[in-house]
Amino acid sequence: MQGLRLALTWASSSPLQWQGEMALALLAVGIFFATNRWIWVMLGNVKGTSYVHSLQRWGLQVTLEDLPAIQQSLWRYWGPILFLSTLGAASCLLMFPLLLAARSLLETGTLAWLTFMTSELWLPQFYFATTLGLGMGYLTGVWWVKRRTRRSLTYADLEPRRLSNYRSHWFFWLQVLFIALYGGLFVQAAPLLDTLSQHFWLPGGLIIALMIGALVLGEGYASRIASAPRLLVAPDPQSSRHLDDMVRAQTIGLVQCQTLITITWLGMALMLFYDNAGGPVSSLYDLLLTFLVFLGIACWAGVGFLSGRLGGKQTGWPWTEGEAR
């Protein structure tokens, strides 16, 4: 907790330097996460055997001979989506401070407005900019790929595709648990804190409502991805389906990560309210909230590490290879 406070103090002391570094770091991280699978596909040429093994873990009956065709399919259908998503995120990320600077220059003749991007505010600003950019870029990419890949031969599953095929229900309940814990702490502490810091109910309640909103949005989006039409149409429909399942599960994993990040960041915002309220009650709640925040970060990192294999009926867990169909 002390470390977090020191970090925030340091951040506030050199806002412009901090923002620049954070912008570059976030951009680099965003590009890395968005393109790592793309790079992985490209590197598959170099490390063909391990790449084939990875694909086989996803149920693809492939040999080294099939690899170039599979890589070409991934490159052709998934590449543009990744590229446009990354481009969208990077554009929005850069656009935000630029728009703020432009408006500040126009209205005040100085860059004073950039101080809005200090300390606590940079996180939501950058987060929403990248989320918006990723979403817009992704939708544009899907539209472009669908438009380009109208083929004479199409295929379909003969069983309903549901979110539970790609992700265990446990992840849903994990998020509900997080929100319930945050909500419980808030309801317990709000009457006490409200006397110290005026109008605590409104912003605190809003944060809890935003957490529920993020959960509903994340679940809805993940369900939509699970039921979305098959995108990859490789020459062999079976391989195409496995590739599609792999990409679909990994995208659902990313959405799961994003939802966990949102809930964790909103929890951090709640923590800042407790910090600002002060008083004897805040330390214990602060500690509990910090624990929850770190737990959230751990879960988010864990979900990212699983790379889409979140215990669904089809995709299984990473340590039970046989479950991947």
Add this chain to the structure above:
Amino acid sequence: MTAPLLLLNVQSPVPPYEQIRVQLRMLITSGHLAAGATLPSVRQLASDLAVAPNTVVRAYKELEREGWVIPAARKGVMVADRPPIMTPQERRRCLEEAVAEFLALTRHLEASLQEVTAELERQWSRAIGGGLN
């Protein structure tokens, strides 16, 4: 067992609803779609195959009329508990239709009989090895 797939060729002279109907019927007969199995929703099947929802509705209606599937409350469409038995004549007709459709496509590619046979054998052995239905 790998879940079965439904293929649709929009360039085929056979109408899309008929392709869907014939393939579903064959999959039920062969046991790849067990009695009581839930079929995908009209929306999912239509979007996967890039056809209008009415095409899928028509195929499902035809199958329902023939007794192959039954509508299930809140579950969409299910394979009937006792689907009609396909007679040898019907089976032969289905096979003829499938081969005719396949040949119509290969004619577009101007493929020779040797090429078609070689590719068929390659994919057949691969499908058996990979559990393709």
